[in-house]
Amino acid sequence: MSDFRLGLLGHPLSHSLSPALHNAALQYTGLRGNYRLIDIAPEKFTANSHLSLIDLLPEKLSGFNITIPYKEKIYQLVNEHTKEAIEIGAVNTVKIHPDGKLSGHNTDLFGFQESFLNYLNADLNGKNILLIGAGGAAKAVVAGLKQMEVGKIIVKSRNKDRLSSFIAETKISEQTKNISTQICSVDENNFDPSQISALINASPIGMQEEVLPSWLNDFLDQVPHDCVCFDLVYRKNKAKPAFAYAALQRKLPTIDGLPMLAYQAKEAFRYWTSFDVPAEIFLRALNL
């Protein structure tokens, strides 16, 4: 069997824990290969076709993950998509076939669902959710919340145009699939923090050691004591990112992004290699 040359494309990547995860899986399976970081700054990211994307990569790879800020961009550049990638409208895992064809998958949905189930396991059926961020990760979260049949997802983000197209895209799939979950932006909805059952951060807020925005601190003070908090952000050495830290200080049921990182890696490794490595291998690689 040939080597699995794998990697992570994104910027910045200094925070990445993905090499530890995939190296643990390679070791567990005995497969030959490696996993490297491919940090390309947005001004240098010139790919506009699948061929130019391959040219941009530093070596001939068998597959790669994609992180902030390229998930939605790569969706346009691959030749075919899995049903999860189509449903979410973003790609975080690409398989490169020997003829150069690229297949795009999204493993964030699996990562979100498995970590929610194993670490929070709250019943959100019919409940109201506040979601921060309107990028690739937020799209996977919306797909997961719809499957839980939550009542309303209220989305808060920074860039108003991006937020509007995010809401419009998710509304189209609501109509076509007859899904009962409603989705709206914060501006369209006068909501009361005491009516929120889950608070999910799918924005980069807290990736650095920054202070949490004051509106979010105030919000956390007003949610019910059983409001679940899911911070997709994670930091090295199990240090808590700002949102998860603030939620834990208020004794709210909380997880950060580490369990999701482990589960999404498990699904990516299966997609590339066909080996279904136990979740424990990935969780242990993160000391969870």
Ligand code: NAP
């Ligand atoms: P992305 O596509 O760049 O989207 C980020 C979104 O957050 C954008 O809508 C952005 O708005 C918004 N945003 C940025 N700063 C904000 C702020 N201060 N207030 C409100 N909204 C803000 O990134 P992504 O791929 O979705 O990733 C988002 C985060 O999730 C990253 O920290 C990533 O590491 C994490 N993540 C974790 C996992 C995991 O397994 N744990 C998986 C996926 C992602 P603009 O358009 O204005 O920039």
